Amino acid sequence: DQQVKQNSPSLSVQEGRISILNCDYTNSMFDYFLWYKKYPAEGPTFLISISSIKDKNEDGRFTVFLNKSAKHLSLHIVPSQPGDSAVYFCAASATSNYQLIWGAGTKLIIKP
Amino acid sequence: GAGVSQTPSNKVTEKGKYVELRCDPISGHTALYWYRQSLGQGPEFLIYFQGTGAADDSGLPNDRFFAVRPEGSVSTLKIQRTERGDSAVYLCASSLGAGELFFGEGSRLTVL
Numbered sequence: 001d002q003q004v005k006q007n008s009p010s011l012s013v014q015e016g017r018i019s020i021l022n023c024d025y026t027n028s029m030f031d032y033f034l035w036y037k038k039y040p041a042e043g044p045t046f047l048i049s050i051s052s053i054k055d056k057n058e059d060g061r062f063t064v065f066l067n068k069s070a071k072h073l074s075l076h077i078v079p080s081q082p083g084d085s086a087v088y089f090c091a092a093s094a095t096s097n098y099q100l101i102w103g104a105g106t107k108l109i110i111k112p
Numbered sequence: 113g114a115g116v117s118q119t120p121s122n123k124v125t126e127k128g129k130y131v132e133l134r135c136d137p138i139s140g141h142t143a144l145y146w147y148r149q150s151l152g153q154g155p156e157f158l159i160y161f162q163g164t165g166a167a168d169d170s171g172l173p174n175d176r177f178f179a180v181r182p183e184g185s186v187s188t189l190k191i192q193r194t195e196r197g198d199s200a201v202y203l204c205a206s207s208l209g210a211g212e213l214f215f216g217e218g219s220r221l222t223v224l
Binding site: 004006009041042043044045046089091098099100101102103104105 | 171
């Protein structure tokens with residue numbers, strides 16, 4: 001039973017446009033959400049996070065939106081750049097439990 | 113180095129053999145995590161160390177898997193009687209307390 005789902009295995013976006021990556025979760029106990037970025041042959045690197053007390057967190061070109069009622073979060077990247085091409089993982093945890101539960105990832109391809 | 117270091121980067125072994133994977137965390141990081149990532153999936157939690165002790169080993173799939181961190185720094189993940197289904201990338205991460213996880217590049221294990 002997947003508690004964190006990323007339903008799009010891949011996404012292709014034109015350079016300069018907005019990239020929107022989506023993530024859904026089922027466990028209402030999750031109260032902290034993170035996005036990680038992964039290049040081939042490298043470990044995941046932390047990108048941005050959001051606590052369940054917020055509905056938006058912004059860091060430069062990256063914004064994460066959280067819709068608790070829909071159990072949905074999204075990562076917006078604008079403008080998209082070639083270096084953004086990577087696999088993006090959504091992960092979630094409950095503060096009482098440090099374990100991260102991960103989605104399967106979405107491969108983002110930025111086209112020139 | 114400044115980051116999490118994992119060795120070997122690649123390991124090919126035969127079914128039934130014993131394997132050790134090593135993780136050298138970022139200096140001063142008290143928490144250390146092992147995750148396993150199978151093809152097309154997100155990382156799956158295996159075990160978490162706080163200092164020298166395994167605070168949570170609930171993610172270890174069975175008793176063929178064991179991990180140690182005797183001096184609270186370097187950790188070794190040990191897999192006995194390897195099976196083809198153990199083939200995956202084994203990721204190690206460390207953090208300062210409950211902070212952001214920093215991942216190594218992973219050890220790719222292939223069991224023939």
